[in-house]
Amino acid sequence: MTARLRVPRAIRRARRSVRQRLPNFRIHRTGIMAFLGVLGPGLIAGLAGTEAGGIATYSVLGAETGLSLLWIMPITTVMLLIVLEMAVRMGAVSGQGLGDLIRDDFGVRWTFFAMIVLLVANGATSVAEFAGVAAALEILNVPRFASVPLVAAGIWALVVFASYRVVERVFLSVAVVLGAYVVSAFVAGPDWGEVGRAMISPSLSFEPSILLLMIATLGTTVTPYMFFYLQSSVADKGLGPEELQLGRADAVLGAVWTNTLAVFIVVVTAATLYGSGVTIETAEDAAHALVPVAGEFAEVLFAIGLFGASVLAATVVPLTTSYTVCESFGWESGISRKFSEAPVFMGLYTALIVIGAAVVLIPGLPLIGLILVSQYLNGILLPVILFFMLRLVNNPRIMGTYTNPTWLNVLAWGLTGLVTMLTLVMFASSIAGWLGWF
Amino acid sequence: MLFLSQLVGRPVRDRDGGAFGKVRDLIVALGEEYPPVTGVVVRVAGSRDIFLPWSDVEAIDTSGARLHTSSIDITSFRQRPDEIRLWLNLLDKQIVDVEDRKIVRVNDIQLAPVDGRLRLVAVDVGLAGILRRLGLSGPGERLARVLGIEAENYIQWEDVDPVESSVSSLKLRIPHQALATLHPADVAHIVEQLAPRDRAGILAALDDERAADVFEELDADDQVDLLEALTPERAADILEEMGPDEAADLMADLSDERQEELLGLMQPEEASDVRELLAYGEETAGGLMTTDYITVRLEETAQEVIDQLRELHPDADHVYYLYVCDADETLVGTITLRGLIVAPPETPVREFMRPEPISVQLDLDAEQVGAAIARYNLLALPVVDEDGRMRGIVTVDDALERALGEGWRKRLPEVFEPVDER
Numbered sequence: 001m002t003a004r005l006r007v008p009r010a011i012r013r014a015r016r017s018v019r020q021r022l023p024n025f026r027i028h029r030t031g032i033m034a035f036l037g038v039l040g041p042g043l044i045a046g047l048a049g050t051e052a053g054g055i056a057t058y059s060v061l062g063a064e065t066g067l068s069l070l071w072i073m074p075i076t077t078v079m080l081l082i083v084l085e086m087a088v089r090m091g092a093v094s095g096q097g098l099g100d101l102i103r104d105d106f107g108v109r110w111t112f113f114a115m116i117v118l119l120v121a122n123g124a125t126s127v128a129e130f131a132g133v134a135a136a137l138e139i140l141n142v143p144r145f146a147s148v149p150l151v152a153a154g155i156w157a158l159v160v161f162a163s164y165r166v167v168e169r170v171f172l173s174v175a176v177v178l179g180a181y182v183v184s185a186f187v188a189g190p191d192w193g194e195v196g197r198a199m200i201s202p203s204l205s206f207e208p209s210i211l212l213l214m215i216a217t218l219g220t221t222v223t224p225y226m227f228f229y230l231q232s233s234v235a236d237k238g239l240g241p242e243e244l245q246l247g248r249a250d251a252v253l254g255a256v257w258t259n260t261l262a263v264f265i266v267v268v269t270a271a272t273l274y275g276s277g278v279t280i281e282t283a284e285d286a287a288h289a290l291v292p293v294a295g296e297f298a299e300v301l302f303a304i305g306l307f308g309a310s311v312l313a314a315t316v317v318p319l320t321t322s323y324t325v326c327e328s329f330g331w332e333s334g335i336s337r338k339f340s341e342a343p344v345f346m347g348l349y350t351a352l353i354v355i356g357a358a359v360v361l362i363p364g365l366p367l368i369g370l371i372l373v374s375q376y377l378n379g380i381l382l383p384v385i386l387f388f389m390l391r392l393v394n395n396p397r398i399m400g401t402y403t404n405p406t407w408l409n410v411l412a413w414g415l416t417g418l419v420t421m422l423t424l425v426m427f428a429s430s431i432a433g434w435l436g437w438f
Numbered sequence: 439m440l441f442l443s444q445l446v447g448r449p450v451r452d453r454d455g456g457a458f459g460k461v462r463d464l465i466v467a468l469g470e471e472y473p474p475v476t477g478v479v480v481r482v483a484g485s486r487d488i489f490l491p492w493s494d495v496e497a498i499d500t501s502g503a504r505l506h507t508s509s510i511d512i513t514s515f516r517q518r519p520d521e522i523r524l525w526l527n528l529l530d531k532q533i534v535d536v537e538d539r540k541i542v543r544v545n546d547i548q549l550a551p552v553d554g555r556l557r558l559v560a561v562d563v564g565l566a567g568i569l570r571r572l573g574l575s576g577p578g579e580r581l582a583r584v585l586g587i588e589a590e591n592y593i594q595w596e597d598v599d600p601v602e603s604s605v606s607s608l609k610l611r612i613p614h615q616a617l618a619t620l621h622p623a624d625v626a627h628i629v630e631q632l633a634p635r636d637r638a639g640i641l642a643a644l645d646d647e648r649a650a651d652v653f654e655e656l657d658a659d660d661q662v663d664l665l666e667a668l669t670p671e672r673a674a675d676i677l678e679e680m681g682p683d684e685a686a687d688l689m690a691d692l693s694d695e696r697q698e699e700l701l702g703l704m705q706p707e708e709a710s711d712v713r714e715l716l717a718y719g720e721e722t723a724g725g726l727m728t729t730d731y732i733t734v735r736l737e738e739t740a741q742e743v744i745d746q747l748r749e750l751h752p753d754a755d756h757v758y759y760l761y762v763c764d765a766d767e768t769l770v771g772t773i774t775l776r777g778l779i780v781a782p783p784e785t786p787v788r789e790f791m792r793p794e795p796i797s798v799q800l801d802l803d804a805e806q807v808g809a810a811i812a813r814y815n816l817l818a819l820p821v822v823d824e825d826g827r828m829r830g831i832v833t834v835d836d837a838l839e840r841a842l843g844e845g846w847r848k849r850l851p852e853v854f855e856p857v858d859e860r
Binding site for chain 2: 100103104107108109111112328329330332
């Protein structure tokens with residue numbers, strides 16, 4: 001008898017090798033799906049950054065102030081770059097999500113505070129995304145009382161019963177439609193010299209409405225959920241410090257994509273709507289920006305892009321939020337768990353979707369206004385999260401030799417201070433306005 | 439019950455009742471079932487921390503600590519390597535709850551006098567600990583009761599296995615004993631919940647054989663990540679202990695250079711098995727099969743075979759069918775465990791074996807292999823080359839996955855990880 005034996009093992013789990021699962025993406029799918037299959041989390045975070053909040057805020061910015069505030073775009077780009085890079089670095093070096101690190105380092109009280117801030121910011125974002133869904137589908141004559149509950153239930157069920165990644169890929173590819181803004185800008189043919197000058201000539205106004213717009217622009221460009229998502233992704237992928245450059249390139253690509261698009265949205269809305277007396281009150285108004293490229297189909301094109309981006313973000317936001325809260329408190333998480341196994345995770349995930357959808361259904365609320373308010377909130381809360389992030393990224397116990405260099409700290413703290421100042425000035429000038437000092 | 443959060447921040451008084459600092463941390467010595475408190479870290483004026491040995495402490499409770507002495511010698515105490523600081527190293531950190539087999543966070547730490555010493559007895563991982571630290575114990579727990587939520591959840595220290603994390607400065611000497619008692623599938627579940635860099639630490643605590651079992655329970659992508667985190671020597675040791683088919687599947691996902699490096703470090707016999715399996719196309723019988731099987735000779739008797747089985751101690755997967763080969767390894771028959779046991783002890787194999795066994799060729803399409811196993815209702819199917827020589831077996835679990843196809847796998851819900859493709 002000859003025997004070739006291995007170690008005992010009662011039951012082996014069905015083998016699931018990378019090659020068994022991935023061929024679906026690598027071989028059978030071509031074109032956009034294959035391309036998206038190799039995208040990194042940075043680019044996904046960037047792409048998801050131009051969602052309902054972004055489109056609405058940038059459109060209003062262009063329509064109401066023309067090119068006069070375009071100069072904040074380079075600043076927000078730098079800020080987004082800095083924040084995404086730090087998220088990638090922290091994920092790669094510590095191997096932990098931001099929620100994990102906050103809890104490890106700051107203890108229960110600060111974690112509780114940070115999570116409340118995150119819940120408020122992301123709850124508001126969730127509302128904005130459902131407002132985006134409602135707005136997009138109202139253009140296509142679907143009333144929001146039908147569309148919003150349906151989409152909410154659909155997102156919930158798709159992620160729970162199918163796969164988050166399927167949802168992510170489908171809507172990501174839909175959101176690419178928003179590239180139409182770039183074409184539209186060229187067709188509209190603004191004075192590019194003027195655009196260039198506007199980029200580098202800052203003008204400051206203490207008008208509360210202008211300050212609010214600036215805060216909303218910051219809030220929508222550098223949204224907390226984006227870097228929470230990015231850091232968890234990087235940590236979970238097991239990207240090590242040696243692959244940091246790859247992760248950074250990915251994050252830079254994401255940041256540049258989303259902000260290039262942002263600039264074009266402002267340019268094209270400025271060219272088509274600014275000075276025409278149109279203020280953006282509904283999604284149809286915003287859709288006019290695509291008339292130069294799509295003519296009578298502008299509204300449909302806009303609706304498709306807005307819908308895709310909003311659904312994508314409406315999926316990512318509740319997941320990222322529940323995941324972060326649960327990881328920082330040590331509660332069971334995972335979408336395939338039964339409600340009784342991961343009650344907090346499933347409860348939060350469900351609640352964020354239900355609240356997001358329910359607020360949009362309150363009769364009489366203007367959708368664009370709702371989206372803008374949620375972006376103000378994100379902008380106001382941003383410095384709080386940045387504070388935690390900067391403290392952690394400079395902690396050598398966590399980051400070893402990968403802490404921020406001095407120049408980066410100066411820049412990052414400077415920008416954080418600037419955002420905080422902006423918020424304070426906005427509050428001060430609002431109060432002054434109420435008191436009738438203006 | 440005394441909790442760490444109720445002690446930290448309380449005043450430390452000397453024998454005469456004069457407060458000279460605040461409790462900042464407690465130090466315990468690991469190793470015993472309930473680690474005894476061996477010292478106190480006191481924050482004194484000027485934001486300086488000093489260490490006091492436990493022998494200086496007369497009493498400690500929620501109102502603070504009282505010392506025997508009035509003179510403090512701050513040089514006489516050093517934190518020893520087997521000691522940890524509870525607040526700094528354990529609180530808020532992740533631990534493995536061995537009993538419930540999951541990762542949880544330490545919300546508070548419970549201390550109690552055992553055998554005349556204050557000891558660490560349990561960690562609080564429940565809502566009660568969070569509420570206590572937020573200063574919301576009263577209203578929070580009432581609310582939890584109204585909502586029907588179990589706020590209290592303690593894990594005895596003996597059921598705790600600390601996670602060695604890059605964040606905690608804890609470099610533990612605890613050899614993860616508790617983990618070694620778990621089923622490999624449970625260890626794998628725990629490993630999956632950990633941050634990638636914490637995973638290797640858990641694995642370091644297991645011997646090669648157990649580590650191999652854990653590996654086989656992991657997702658392919660986690661396998662690759664984990665393997666890359668190990669030293670090549672350790673990785674090769676673990677691969678040797680894995681089934682050749684599992685090892686080959688795992689190595690197929692590595693880069694060519696890495697494959698060669700690991701194969702070079704493995705025992706020649708195991709390495710050549712894996713090499714052989716790597717050469718077959720994935721969607722063929724050769725790609726599905728394992729080279730672990732038992733062959734017997736025609737002239738051996740039933741009793742001889744049983745004796746040798748007893749000695750080999752084979753795995754359940756391999757004991758049900760034995761394959762009868764002639765001198766040049768050509769497959770000529772099979773015997774079943776039942777056939778072997780009911781045969782009179784002195785009967786040679788050739789008399790009770792089932793001749794003309796069902797077998798498949800190395801290059802047969804994987805789906806048809808699955809179909810064959812299903813049709814003939816087999817637990818394993820032998821694979822032969824063109825000359826009829828035995829090369830391996832495909833077991834039912836591997837084959838059925840193919841036969842049932844994508845649809846079966848799709849019905850399994852996917853766990854959410856906030857990642858793109860894994």
